[in-house]
Amino acid sequence: MLPATLAGFLTGLSLIVAIGAQNAFVLRQGLRREHVLPVVLVCAGADALLVSVGVAGLGSLVADRPVVLQVVRWAGAAFLAVLAVGAARRALRPEHLDPAADGPARRSAVVLTCLALTFLNPHVYLDTVVLLGGLAQQHPAAGGWAFGAGAVVASITWFTTLGFGAARLRPLFARPRAWQVLDVGVALVMAGLAVSLVVG
Template identity: 60%
Template sequence: MPVLAGFATSLSLIVAIGAQNAFVLRQGLRREHVLPVVLTCALSDALLISSGILGLGALLTRSQLALDIAKFGGAAFLYTYAALAAKRAFKPGAITATDRGPAALRSVVLTCLGFTYLNPHVYLDTVVLLGSLANQRGTDGRWLYGLGAITASFTWFFALGFFSGRLAKVFSRPRAWQFLDSGIALIMATLATWMLLP
């Protein structure tokens, strides 16, 4: 069934811990602007998957310039965020989930958009891979496949954003945030380096 196939494939691609998931997890733990963040991620996936079904994937794979811009811009963005996470982790008196005011909504959403659109792998996963798999289902099945893939994205991001708040008690200690931010910094730096490899 196209809907279930799209759901399963999409979920398998987005569940892996990456830059975007780490950011959503952190916002969920802080219980800070969670709804705008998960909506930004899920609606972006819906847009990218739909674009792939409409043929944008074939166009992207032919443009080396577009791939290079995404590659180097994304790596620079990830290295910057890795440095910020490392600074939070290793400075004395690391913050907890509740000991500072929330970041501005605009800043959080812009950061979330950066994690989404400055990552070249998001285009490979959603536009190219999911788009081409959907189009293999023919005219009638491709949008059902896309619906399944989009539903998986909404399911995952809402679950990650809202259920991670249940761990807030664990993250009431500064040491837990130091470990989380250290892990985020390592993930971001590793992904940025991997992005630059030939």
């Protein structure tokens, strides 16, 4: 049982840690110290739900519905493009470099953005439902659920560390230039992901 859990943890961590729009958003909210707990709960909770669906054997349904993934792909690309433009504008306009310059964001807006970043990314379904779910099926009996549990723990560990650990980097981001670099990086990552979704 333990080897399956450990395998799930390491596999899940390797998929989650990759730089992406969701991680960039969690990092930015952590640096702002703004609604970090809801963001972490949304990200980890979504992963737990999708991994559970995959372990239950529904990964094949997602893989067999290319039309659904196509819709999610285009919607996700459009949403990421909007976020990329927003990050680029913040980087180009000095008055928006201070994280407090725009005033505190509403919790509902932050949570909705986080949900969109999570569920409008077709890769999240391929990684969690299809890939992790498929790997879990290779473990006999309860081993599949142990594998899934390991992946969920990896998600919780990563998003908690990223969200709340970002505060330790706050002294570095006391300078506007650091925020500018971060926003340029976020813009590039989100624009790159949007393009990658469009080109398939």
